[in-house]
Amino acid sequence: MSEAFWNLLTRLGEAQILLPAMLATSLWLMLRSHKPRAALVWWACTAVAALLTTLTKLAFFGWEIGYAPLNYTGISGHAMFSTAVLPVLLRVLVADRGPRRQAAAMGVGIALAALIAWSRVQVMAHSPVEAVLGFALGLAAAVAALRVMHAPPLHAPRTLVLGLAAWMLLTPAGAPPSQTHSWVTRLSVALSGRAEPYSRWDMLHAYRQDLQRRGQPLPPFFSGPMVLGRMRAME
Template sequence: MIERIFVAPWLSLTRLGEAQILLPLVLVAALWLCWRAGEAAFVRRWLFWLCAAAGLTTASKLAFIGWGWGVEAWDFTGISGHAMFAAASLPGLAWVLARSRGEWMQKCAVGLAFALAALIAYSRLEVGAHSPSEAVLGFVIGSAASLMSLRQAPALRLHPPAWLPAGVLAALMLLPFHAPPSKSHDWVTRLSLQLSGRSLPFHRWEPHRRPAAPKAQSAKQKPAFSITSKPAESS
């Protein structure tokens, strides 16, 4: 009972890293930047680095779920999607939404967004969904995507309308409690099985050993990933 009380806030916070929550907000901000603020070049750069980070994250998950490729010494089975999406999306959103408050407030907002993304990455440990290596790598990759997007960010010629920051903030406060459960992990699992031809996915807590080799070669053929602890469903 006590454990549930302490974990419940982390369960709400960790949902802020879900793609189904963040991607629509990024697209709304991107549409406004293109059609009203005339910043199509920035939008292309932002979406490119976001897609690159998402592609790398998805590839790491496919590799483990379908083929059992991971790093046992790091307890690594795939990059944390929640940590990556939070770090790749929130700083860009903060940069857009805080533009009307002045350059100093804009920089503070971006810094707070990175801090929130780091907290979301840590929440993946608290809810048992990822190991430290997976959460840290997700945050690092997402942060790199944001920094590559924002390093040449222009001074917006048009301040965002009041409805944009109000709508984004309302969504971030309400959707973690009311959005349906994310299906992204199920989709990645199905795709992994289709690509690998397996009927069952690899799991962190299962021993995945290659066929036994002759004793003379056993030193060269190490077992694939094998972890004993069972985490919550990750994404």
């Protein structure tokens, strides 16, 4: 698949795209059912996953808590959000259909979220372990939400379905750049008192020096495009 495809797909994992879709679906669910519990459970599970993801990033940028042997700097937020939101959203939209349709909708959501998680590796924004952890955390949030929320069997109006489809198809190409990474790095600096945030390249540079000093081989990811070009630029 082309680089343009991955760059477009990866934007579907942005909070600025997923959260409005989640909000619209939640508002419809609350107004139609007159019971806010289902929507609130979904938001609570997603919020817990988002908090854990943010804490891992703060820990790395502010306090250098990462794991260089796996090129780990924090959980992928795109992978987490897409997996926490999309399977539940699609399941809610077919809540009045039979179990097979509901399972198929969840399967489509999980498959799309898995592609978004992998896109983070393809665009060299995250290492594989970061993308997998984000996918796993988001999936745990989605499963927890679906088990507890008990979405009522409501028929989703065509206007909602078409509106969500248009939003998800059109906004990735036209939305402004996401600012969440910048916000988290600034917050980490403010909380830790550092002059500047710790970076992946700081971690890997120190790790490579340590391995070379001990005469040990570099992990395979050092020869990959994500790391190779950036490490050479630092030399």
